[in-house]
Amino acid sequence: MAERPEDLNLPNAVITRIIKEALPDGVNISKEARSAISRAASVFVLYATSCANNFAMKGKRKTLNASDVLSAMEEMEFQRFVTPLKEALEAYRREQKGKKEASEQKKKDKDRKADSEEQDKSRDEEIDEDEERLEEEEQNEEEEVDN
Amino acid sequence: MADLVVGRDKCGEQRLVSLPLSRIRVIMKSSPEVSSINQEALVLTAKATELFVQYLATYSYRHGSGKEKRALTYHDLSDAAEESETFQFLADILPKKILASKYLKMLKEKEEEEEEEENNNDESDEAES
Numbered sequence: 696m697a698e699r700p701e702d703l704n705l706p707n708a709v710i711t712r713i714i715k716e717a718l719p720d721g722v723n724i725s726k727e728a729r730s731a732i733s734r735a736a737s738v739f740v741l742y743a744t745s746c747a748n749n750f751a752m753k754g755k756r757k758t759l760n761a762s763d764v765l766s767a768m769e770e771m772e773f774q775r776f777v778t779p780l781k782e783a784l785e786a787y788r789r790e791q792k793g794k795k796e797a798s799e800q801k802k803k804d805k806d807r808k809a810d811s812e813e814q815d816k817s818r819d820e821e822i823d824e825d826e827e828r829l830e831e832e833e834q835n836e837e838e839e840v841d842n
Numbered sequence: 843m844a845d846l847v848v849g850r851d852k853c854g855e856q857r858l859v860s861l862p863l864s865r866i867r868v869i870m871k872s873s874p875e876v877s878s879i880n881q882e883a884l885v886l887t888a889k890a891t892e893l894f895v896q897y898l899a900t901y902s903y904r905h906g907s908g909k910e911k912r913a914l915t916y917h918d919l920s921d922a923a924e925e926s927e928t929f930q931f932l933a934d935i936l937p938k939k940i941l942a943s944k945y946l947k948m949l950k951e952k953e954e955e956e957e958e959e960e961n962n963n964d965e966s967d968e969a970e971s
Contacts, residue, residue, distance in 0.1 A: 703869045709860050710895060717896035718903055718914065727916040732898055735919070735932050737869055739894045742931055743887055744870045752875075759870075761882040768890060772928050776893045783889045784882065787858055 703737050710736065743767050859888040866891065898922065898929065 710733045714724055744759070746767035751759050761784055768776045866888045870879055899914065905925070906918025916939075923929045923936040 703872060705861060705865055705869075705891075709862070713860065713892055713895045714899045714914075717899045719912075721912060722903065723913040724899075725913065725915050728902075728914045728919055731916055731919045731936055732895060734935055735898055736891050736895050738932060738935055740866060740869045740887060740891055741873055743890060744873045744876060747883065747887075748873065748876050757877040759876065759879045759883040761880070761886050764883050764886040764890065771931075773890070773894070773897075775897070776890050779893060780886055780889055783858055784886060787882065787885050790858070 703741075705733055705736055707733065742771065746770050859885060859892060861888045861891055863888055901926065901929070 707729070711724070711729055714729065714732060718724070743764065744767075747759050747763040750763040750766045750770075751757070754763075765777055765780060768774065768780065863884055867879065867884055870876060870884070870887060898919070902918040902922040903914045906914065906921055916936075920936045920938050923932040924938065
């Protein structure tokens with residue numbers, strides 16, 4: 696590990712909320728316990744990342760992807776997480792698709808409006824532009840998160 | 843299980859993960875040999891971490907002695923780290939606590955053991971000559 700786990704903390708408020716929602720009502724959580732769980736969570740991220748990275752390297756890839764993370768969970772003996780994670784992935788993909796379609800629709804509407812205002816613009820040109828834009832957006836989605 | 847997939851934020855809107863992705867990414871990037879992380883992997887890691895927090899908390903509580911007092915204590919967590927294979931990787935950061943007096947006693951006993959060994963070696967040297 697490049698940095699000590701204590702320097703890579705997750706927000707207390709969120710951690711506390713997750714714990715409280717998981718435990719029965721009225722259970723008290725000591726400050727020490729809370730802080731310990733937070734540290735454990737950071738260590739978990741590091742362990743999962745390292746494990747997922749091994750799978751990526753095995754696949755000769757430099758970018759960690761979803762399947763690497765899922766494989767890591769199995770490797771770490773957290774199989775119980777795999778199904779809920781797959782569900783989350785589906786939900787995330789649907790959400791992203793929805794957003795993409797919405798923004799494409801907006802652009803199409805905008806262009807149609809522009810078209811009626813500029814009668815010189817040819818139909819063919821527009822269609823090419825749309826296709827280009829679609830390709831660009833697809834590319835952007837596949838690129839890794841920038842630093 | 844579907845309840846665990848989405849949470850609700852302040853506006854009551856459904857959100858996939860509660861933990862901040864930016865923070866999760868910082869931790870992931872601190873790992874050596876990691877070049878880049880695709881957005882889906884980031885989201886899944888954040889989600890997995892939430893599941894982990896829930897699991898660690900409930901497991902420790904169920905198996906811990908704090909249960910009678912309806913409390914989750916550090917002791918419950920360090921017990922889980924020691925006794926469960928799944929949580930073994932946490933053993934170093936969740937060490938068991940002992941009283942200082944007990945630790946000093948252990949140190950002293952170890953010193954005495956080592957001294958005795960040295961004495962035995964000296965005696966055997968003397969016997970040979």
